[in-house]
Amino acid sequence: MPHIVTDNCRLCRFTDCVEVCPVECFHADEERTYIDPDVCIDCGACIPACPVRAIYDTEDMPEEFVPWIAINAERAATLPVLSARQPALPTAADRQKELGF
Amino acid sequence: MSVHVSDTSVVRGACPHDCPDTCAFLYHVEDGKLVEVTGDPDHPMTRGGLCVKLKNFAEHHYNPDRLLYPMKRVGAKGSGQFERISWDEALAEIKSRWTDIIDEFGAQAIMPHVYLGHQGTLNGLTSGDAFFNRLGSSVAEKTYCESGSSTAWIMTVGPTGGLDLESLAYSKYIIVWGMNMTSTNLHAWPFVLEAKKKGAKVVVIDPVRTRTAKQADWHIPIKPGTDAALALGMMNIIIAEDLYDHDYVEQYTLGFEELKDRAAEYPPEKVSAITGIPVADILTLAREYAATQPSAIRQGVALERSRGGGQAIRAITCLPALTGAWRHVGGGAVEMPIWEFPTKFDAICRPDWIKPGTRVVNELDLGAALTGELDLDPPIKSLFVYNSNPVSQAPDQAKIIAGLQREDLFTVASELFISDTARYADILLPATMQAEQYDLMVTWGHLYMTLNQPAIEAPGECVPNVEMFRRLAKTMGFDDPYWDRTDEEMLQDFYDWDAPQLQGITLEKLKEKGYMRLNVGDADKRAPHAEGNFKTPSGKCEFKASAAADGNFVVPVWRSMYEGEQSGEPVDPLPDYLPPFESPHSNPELAARYPLNIVSPKPHAFLNTQYGNETVQQRRQGEQVVLLHPDDAAGRGIEAGSYVRVFNDRGHFEGRAELTDDMMPGLVMANVGYWPSLTRTGTSVNAISSGKHCSLGQAGTYCDNLVEVARV
Numbered sequence: 001m002p003h004i005v006t007d008n009c010r011l012c013r014f015t016d017c018v019e020v021c022p023v024e025c026f027h028a029d030e031e032r033t034y035i036d037p038d039v040c041i042d043c044g045a046c047i048p049a050c051p052v053r054a055i056y057d058t059e060d061m062p063e064e065f066v067p068w069i070a071i072n073a074e075r076a077a078t079l080p081v082l083s084a085r086q087p088a089l090p091t092a093a094d095r096q097k098e099l100g101f
Numbered sequence: 102m103s104v105h106v107s108d109t110s111v112v113r114g115a116c117p118h119d120c121p122d123t124c125a126f127l128y129h130v131e132d133g134k135l136v137e138v139t140g141d142p143d144h145p146m147t148r149g150g151l152c153v154k155l156k157n158f159a160e161h162h163y164n165p166d167r168l169l170y171p172m173k174r175v176g177a178k179g180s181g182q183f184e185r186i187s188w189d190e191a192l193a194e195i196k197s198r199w200t201d202i203i204d205e206f207g208a209q210a211i212m213p214h215v216y217l218g219h220q221g222t223l224n225g226l227t228s229g230d231a232f233f234n235r236l237g238s239s240v241a242e243k244t245y246c247e248s249g250s251s252t253a254w255i256m257t258v259g260p261t262g263g264l265d266l267e268s269l270a271y272s273k274y275i276i277v278w279g280m281n282m283t284s285t286n287l288h289a290w291p292f293v294l295e296a297k298k299k300g301a302k303v304v305v306i307d308p309v310r311t312r313t314a315k316q317a318d319w320h321i322p323i324k325p326g327t328d329a330a331l332a333l334g335m336m337n338i339i340i341a342e343d344l345y346d347h348d349y350v351e352q353y354t355l356g357f358e359e360l361k362d363r364a365a366e367y368p369p370e371k372v373s374a375i376t377g378i379p380v381a382d383i384l385t386l387a388r389e390y391a392a393t394q395p396s397a398i399r400q401g402v403a404l405e406r407s408r409g410g411g412q413a414i415r416a417i418t419c420l421p422a423l424t425g426a427w428r429h430v431g432g433g434a435v436e437m438p439i440w441e442f443p444t445k446f447d448a449i450c451r452p453d454w455i456k457p458g459t460r461v462v463n464e465l466d467l468g469a470a471l472t473g474e475l476d477l478d479p480p481i482k483s484l485f486v487y488n489s490n491p492v493s494q495a496p497d498q499a500k501i502i503a504g505l506q507r508e509d510l511f512t513v514a515s516e517l518f519i520s521d522t523a524r525y526a527d528i529l530l531p532a533t534m535q536a537e538q539y540d541l542m543v544t545w546g547h548l549y550m551t552l553n554q555p556a557i558e559a560p561g562e563c564v565p566n567v568e569m570f571r572r573l574a575k576t577m578g579f580d581d582p583y584w585d586r587t588d589e590e591m592l593q594d595f596y597d598w599d600a601p602q603l604q605g606i607t608l609e610k611l612k613e614k615g616y617m618r619l620n621v622g623d624a625d626k627r628a629p630h631a632e633g634n635f636k637t638p639s640g641k642c643e644f645k646a647s648a649a650a651d652g653n654f655v656v657p658v659w660r661s662m663y664e665g666e667q668s669g670e671p672v673d674p675l676p677d678y679l680p681p682f683e684s685p686h687s688n689p690e691l692a693a694r695y696p697l698n699i700v701s702p703k704p705h706a707f708l709n710t711q712y713g714n715e716t717v718q719q720r721r722q723g724e725q726v727v728l729l730h731p732d733d734a735a736g737r738g739i740e741a742g743s744y745v746r747v748f749n750d751r752g753h754f755e756g757r758a759e760l761t762d763d764m765m766p767g768l769v770m771a772n773v774g775y776w777p778s779l780t781r782t783g784t785s786v787n788a789i790s791s792g793k794h795c796s797l798g799q800a801g802t803y804c805d806n807l808v809e810v811a812r813v
């Protein structure tokens with residue numbers, strides 16, 4: 001079972017995660033990132049990299065995030081790979097504050 | 102657990118595992134407790150991440166099943182019933198039993214059994230060699246993995262590290278040959294991706310469409326054990342179409358004319374019939390590989406795991422010299438760079454203590470050695486197992502278990518857990534885990550010296566192997582100063598710190614920095630064989646190997662640095678294709694009963710058997726799965742999800758069938774690493790593995806086995 005990006009990433013998209021992923025399995029739309037479950041090798045490197053704690057290991061996460069498994073799989077399949085770090089969204093700083101990180 | 106770490110003290114460490122990546126660790130410690138282990142973000146290969154296997158590494162240290170005290174067996178052999186004893190009692194018992202055995206049978210009746218359950222200089226593969234050489238035991242030949250590759254590589258290019266994996270970033274054409282890198286060499290993969298971003302083509306040659314193959318530009322499925330034929334076929338085309346580098350061949354290689362004749366025996370049509378690869382693909386591969394420089398080959402150890410595996414490594418290692426790929430940064434081939442490190446293995450292993458004529462027993466023959474099938478005089482009366490778990494990892498599982506059940510065999514096991522092998526021991530000795538010990542890591546995938554410093558106290562009465570052997574040496578009355586040294590003093594003596602590669606590198610600096618790169622040139626400039634400089638007797642890449650004159654051999658590091666008693670069977674000085682022992686093509690008689698070839702690669706979430714007993718990793722890895730092509734399943738009434746029995750004359754195991762066209766028809770795959778005692782049948786994939794050896798370096802033939810599969 002792979003890793004997933006959850007709602008905290010929305011409007012934030014710091015993409016620190018992309019930089020540490022050894023297999024380039026992050027995909028993105030304008031709002032946030034998604035992990036391709038077929039490519040993710042579960043190394044966990046992205047978890048501590050995310051400044052807003054958006055990423056979880058599906059083997060080790062609160063129940064509430066279960067719906068995100070399907071969302072990541074579906075969105076990743078249709079969106080392009082992000083292979084390099086991007087500038088954070090302009091809303092990122094506010095969003096980070098709002099989330100309390 | 103992957104937590105966000107804060108307010109903790111950090112100690113630098115290194116991964117202990119038999120994995121090429123040797124990641125640099127940061128141990129996070131809070132109140133004397135290890136709370137998390139993360140990858141060092143500054144290390145150019147580790148880059149802050151570890152891998153799935155190590156995700157629960159901190160907790161692993163506190164696994165309640167850990168062996169914390171010496172134990173003695175109180176039930177029947179294999180019953181798993183043990184009782185705590187003191188270290189003094191354990192050592193006294195070992196001394197008394199060994200003294201009796203030595204008196205009656207001689208010391209060669211004692212056999213050590215070790216592999217790379219730990220990869221440190223002090224506690225790893227060679228940690229007990231000096232002790233056993235001094236004791237006069239049989240010399241164990243440790244050829245589980247890499248030995249076939251080492252022999253072949255050294256015959257061809259000598260003990261060179263070859264291409265730096267970091268230099269892959271500068272390649273234009275990368276062949277990953279027989280390796281599932283994103284599972285087993287993860288930290289080199291970003292360099293492949295970097296090259297790909299710059300336009301490089303990535304080709305994966307593998308019988309199975311692995312997760313790595315899926316990420317490649319081109320996956321070439323190949324029948325297992327036929328890689329030498331493909332490499333010879335590529336040479337055939339490269340030479341026939343004059344795509345080779347005349348000047349490089351002329352100046353820096355030996356035996357081109359003979360190689361040319363040999364390659365002429367492998368035209369594309371013949372190679373296609375052997376390998377199952379279409380002629381057009383063989384042509385494209387050869388032409389692209391030769392024309393797109395710098396081209397690189399990442400050789401996987403899997404290549405050696407069949408009868409002709411060593412010769413396959415020989416053939417593949419010839420390719421970059423033929424095309425002149427070595428001229429360029431990012432060109433050449435990488436098998437393992439361990440040879441770049443100035444390790445003084447003689448000082449570690451003390452082969453001068455081996456009496457001439459001392460016999461060698463190969464560890465892959467353990468079952469045959471213990472059951473009397475090998476005619477050994479004296480017989481093996483005692484086995485000392487450390488850093489290894491042969492019941493799961495060696496071929497011929499049933500025979501090993503039968504041998505370990507012998508009442509007259511005195512077995513000692515040093516372990517972290519009561520493994521499937523340790524269950525059969527008479528005496529158990531508790532070993533430390535990586536955060537509890539000091540070591541300088543041996544590395545076979547990068548060019549950094551990496552130091553592991555202890556972060557926490559050892560629990561119970563666990564000791565590092567180096568200390569266990571100090572205690573054993575004193576117990577046996579060895580008063581040599583070898584065992585009077587501290588860890589630090591040993592490491593000073595075990596490396597040539599004055600060697601050019603280590604200029605500026607000291608243990609003191611390593612304590613501060615954790616890792617330091619050897620002085621062998623930077624990845625963006627290094628082209629070690631641009632002008633030959635091969636480490637062979639001729640200084641050239643030896644297509645025709647002068648080392649073949651003495652026959653088959655195991656590189657001494659895999660046999661306690663012993664030079665004597667090599668098997669010496671005749672070896673073809675030129676690379677050639679040797680058909681597998683077991684395939685429908687090469688052994689139709691056997692295939693009439695057992696028509697399917699099986700490969701048993703490493704698991705994704707376990708490291709061999711390590712973590713196979715961790716609940717979280719078991720969930721990640723999932724239960725034992727048997728991968729089959731749908732066509733093979735259909736004829737056998739096997740549906741996806743049904744349990745199947747995989748068997749041959751040697752044994753059987755079971756797993757849940759998964760049907761996928763990632764497999765080629767006629768091929769079955771099941772991962773090694775599951776603990777036999779935790780499976781449905783008490784057996785695992787090595788129950789079906791043959792004990793035969795590869796034709797070079799005595800490597801195992803784990804991927805050269807025929808089986809039948811039936812629905813349970």
Ligand code: SF4
Pocket residue numbers: 005008009010012013014015016017018032033049050051052053054055
């Ligand atoms: S680092 Fe976290 S917030 Fe940023 S893109 Fe990745 S998942 Fe989203």
Ligand code: SF4
Pocket residue numbers: 003020021022023024025026035039040041042043044045046047
């Ligand atoms: S767990 Fe590893 S492979 Fe998966 S998304 Fe995170 S960094 Fe990438």
Ligand code: SF4
Pocket residue numbers: 116117118120121122123124151152153154155287288708
């Ligand atoms: S097993 Fe390999 S990839 Fe995983 S942490 Fe250890 S060295 Fe790194």
